[in-house]
Structure formats: C-alpha cells, structure tokens
C-alpha cells in the first residue's frame with residue numbers, strides 16, 4: 779500500500795485516518811480524515827424563539843480532519859444534510875466541550 783501513496787504525501791497518516799489519498803487530489807483536499815460518525819438526533823438548527831419552534835429529527839455527522847503540514851486536528855460536528863450550522867473545534871477544545879456537556883447533563887438528575 780505504501781508504494782501506492784501519492785508523491786505529495788510525505789508524512790505518515792495518523793492512526794485514525796481512513797481517507798483514500800489520491801495522486802490528483804486538489805491541494806485543498808489534501809488532508810487526513812477519520813471515518814465519520816453519524817448520530818441521529820432531535821434538535822433545532824435555526825435561530826428561532828423558542829428554539830423548539832424549529833426542532834426536528836436529523837442526523838449529525840462528526841469527523842476529525844488534519845490538513846497536510848498542519849499539526850492541528852480539527853473536530854467538526856454538522857448536520858449531515860445541510861452541513862450548516864457547523865461547529866469545528868480543535869481536538870483539545872472538543873474534549874473540553876465534551877466535559878462541559880457532561881457537567882451540564884449531570885445537573886439534571
């Protein structure tokens with residue numbers, strides 16, 4: 779497999795990368811990517827008052843990407859169909875978000 783790597787891909791893929799890197803990938807498409815997680819949810823994505831006025835069932839897609847020559851992992855959460863609104867955080871910020879969510883949810887007992 780290594781001998782099929784594109785010549786522009788000089789760095790090793792991170793363990794979580796499942797992306798097929800192609801020789802003719804556009805420079806902007808030269809990034810490592812995790813396998814996406816699809817999460818069915820009920821929520822609101824529009825800025826309505828109350829928020830529940832726009833609540834609906836939809837699917838979130840969650841993935842990690844790292845641009846070539848960039849040491850930062852970016853975690854993205856976005857609706858699978860509309861892609862917006864999108865939340866893209868560094869891995870460290872996403873970890874802090876998970877902790878903050880857990881703290882908020884633990885308050886409801």
Ligand SMILES: [Zn+2]
Nearest residue numbers: 791795810811
């Ligand atoms: Zn990769």
